[in-house]
Amino acid sequence: MTVTGPMSAAQEVRNPSFWYGLPVGYMSLDLHPSAEQLTELINQLRGLPEQVQEEADRALRLYAGIINQLNANNVQECALGLHPDDAGGLTMSVFTVSTLATPGNAKLVLAGLASSTTNDRAEDTRPLVLPCGLGYLSEKHLAAPRSSRRPELNETLPRHLWQGIVAVPAPSSAELIVLQMVTPHLGGADDYRNILLGIARTLTFTNPEQAASDGTAAEESEALTEAATTMRNDFG
Known part of the structure; x- marks a missing residue:
C-alpha cells in the first residue's frame, strides 16, 4: 500500500492534511x-x-x-488503472481525489448533499462509517462524453460510465474530501465499488509517520492499520 497525500498548485507551501492508500495497479498522473x-x-x-x-x-x-x-477543479490526485475484463481484453478506471470548499459546516453540507441525492432515482446513496469518520457513498450510471471534433471516434467509445463517489468532511476545515472512481466497465461495478471503499477505509487525517511516535494518535493509527487490512481484503 502506498500512502500518499494531497498536493495543490502551491504544493511547496501547503502541507498535506489527509492521507490515503492506492492499490497496486494504479499509476498517478503528475498534476504539477x-x-x-x-x-x-x-x-x-x-x-x-x-x-x-x-x-x-x-x-x-x-x-x-x-x-x-x-x-x-482542486483535484489533488488522478490515478489510472488498467484491468482485465470478462472478454479477455483490458478496461480502465480513473480514480481522483479532490477537495470541495463549503460555505460553513462541511458535515451539514454533506448531510444536505446526501438528502438531495437520495431523491434521485438514478443515484444510489448510502451513509458510510469509516475509520476516519462518517461519510456517504453515491453511485450512478452516466452518459459517456462524446467527441465533437472527431465524431467518427464515437462509435468506438463507451456509451455509459459507472461513477462512484465517497465524500467525507474534513475535521479541521470547511472542506469535503471527495474520492471518485469512474469506469466504462459497467459489469465490474461491484469490483470498482470495493476498490473505492477500500481506498476510503485508508483515509486518515493523522500523518501516518507521526502517528507511530505520537501517543495521542494511537487510536487513529490503529484504525489506519485495520483499514489497511480491510483494503487488502477488498483488493483480494
Whole structure:
C-alpha cells in the first residue's frame, strides 16, 4: 500500500492534511509537471519521425488541457488503472481525489448533499462509517462524453460510465474530501465499488509517520492499520 497525500498548485507551501492508500495497479498522473519536465517532453516530441509528430503533439496538448482542468477543479490526485475484463481484453478506471470548499459546516453540507441525492432515482446513496469518520457513498450510471471534433471516434467509445463517489468532511476545515472512481466497465461495478471503499477505509487525517511516535494518535493509527487490512481484503 502506498500512502500518499494531497498536493495543490502551491504544493511547496501547503502541507498535506489527509492521507490515503492506492492499490497496486494504479499509476498517478503528475498534476504539477515542472518546466524541465515539459521541456524534455517537447524535445522528445521534436525527435519523433515527422509522420507521428502531429499525433504526438495533439496528445501533449490534450495532456496539458486535462492537467489544467484538473487543477482548476482542486483535484489533488488522478490515478489510472488498467484491468482485465470478462472478454479477455483490458478496461480502465480513473480514480481522483479532490477537495470541495463549503460555505460553513462541511458535515451539514454533506448531510444536505446526501438528502438531495437520495431523491434521485438514478443515484444510489448510502451513509458510510469509516475509520476516519462518517461519510456517504453515491453511485450512478452516466452518459459517456462524446467527441465533437472527431465524431467518427464515437462509435468506438463507451456509451455509459459507472461513477462512484465517497465524500467525507474534513475535521479541521470547511472542506469535503471527495474520492471518485469512474469506469466504462459497467459489469465490474461491484469490483470498482470495493476498490473505492477500500481506498476510503485508508483515509486518515493523522500523518501516518507521526502517528507511530505520537501517543495521542494511537487510536487513529490503529484504525489506519485495520483499514489497511480491510483494503487488502477488498483488493483480494
